Amino acid sequence: MTAQQNERTKTRLVRDDTVEVIAGRDSGKRGRVLDIDRKKGRILVEHAMVVKKHVRPNPQRQVKGGIAESEAFFDISNVMIVCPQCGPVRIGMLVGEDGSKTRICRKCEQPLEKKKRTAK
Numbered sequence: 001m002t003a004q005q006n007e008r009t010k011t012r013l014v015r016d017d018t019v020e021v022i023a024g025r026d027s028g029k030r031g032r033v034l035d036i037d038r039k040k041g042r043i044l045v046e047h048a049m050v051v052k053k054h055v056r057p058n059p060q061r062q063v064k065g066g067i068a069e070s071e072a073f074f075d076i077s078n079v080m081i082v083c084p085q086c087g088p089v090r091i092g093m094l095v096g097e098d099g100s101k102t103r104i105c106r107k108c109e110q111p112l113e114k115k116k117r118t119a120k
């Protein structure tokens with residue numbers, strides 16, 4: 001899939017979705033979407049694509065030297081949303097009579113939205 005079809009990558013994923021990595025080094029791992037870079041078509045997923053950074057100690061900034069781990073952005077096409085019943089699935093769209101759109105699982109056709117959004 002090319003990311004540059006439009007100026008923005010078409011994705012129906014949103015932050016806090018649970019996704020499974022379907023390609024690459026972390027294939028099979030599941031995590032929460034932490035961030036999406038729609039311009040670049042890249043995604044940040046909790047516990048996926050963890051990279052080690054070698055950090056040099058910096059006493060002025062209270063930074064200890066050593067190896068720090070953090071997630072890295074990778075291509076959106078490498079993840080699929082996880083349906084609670086079916087596992088990783090493609091996202092379908094259900095358009096209501098009033099034009100409202102609901103994201104649904106393509107397999108079981110159940111809505112993928114969480115019923116309650118926890119307010120922060």
Ligand SMILES: [Zn+2]
Nearest residue numbers: 083086105108
């Ligand atoms: Zn399903």
